[in-house]
Amino acid sequence: MQIDWQHFTPWSALIGGAMIGLAAGAFALALSRIAGVSGILAGLIPPRHDDTDWRVAFLYGLFVASPVAEIFGLSSRPVYAEGDGLLALAGVLVGFGSRLGAGCTSGHGVCGLSRLSPRSLVATGVFMAAAFAVVFLRRHILA
Secondary structure (H helix, E strand, C coil): CCCCCCCCCHHHHHHHHHHHHHHHHHHHHHHCCCCCHHHHHHCCCCCCCCCHHHHHHHHHHHHHHHHHHHHCCCCCCCCCCCCHHHHHHHHHHHHHHHHHCCCCHHHHHHHHHHCCCHHHHHHHHHHHHHHHHHHHHHHHHCC
């Protein structure tokens, strides 16, 4: 395996990770909530009247951030070679997995690990092991 040094972007990854951490910390301080996307979405089904506004605003921000960044030249639109069907299937499987794991990578990996949660440590380890296995299968076995 080789690293693609022309597209290796450690500084932007470091800055992006720091921004995610700061946003999750600010979210926790402002609302006393975990910034777990699957939990925020699940809280809208069925909607409760006492916390619908911030949940909708959070999810809206997720969808709007990328096009706004693209307008300012801060990101580019990704290209997926696998097609829309496989991408939709992957999204459904991720959603199922996040419900099964009682949280998603943002809830466990970012917020849970920063709180030193043992459950989040195990969940994040499982997420990462599954990701490694899928990449290995896709690149070396099914290629």
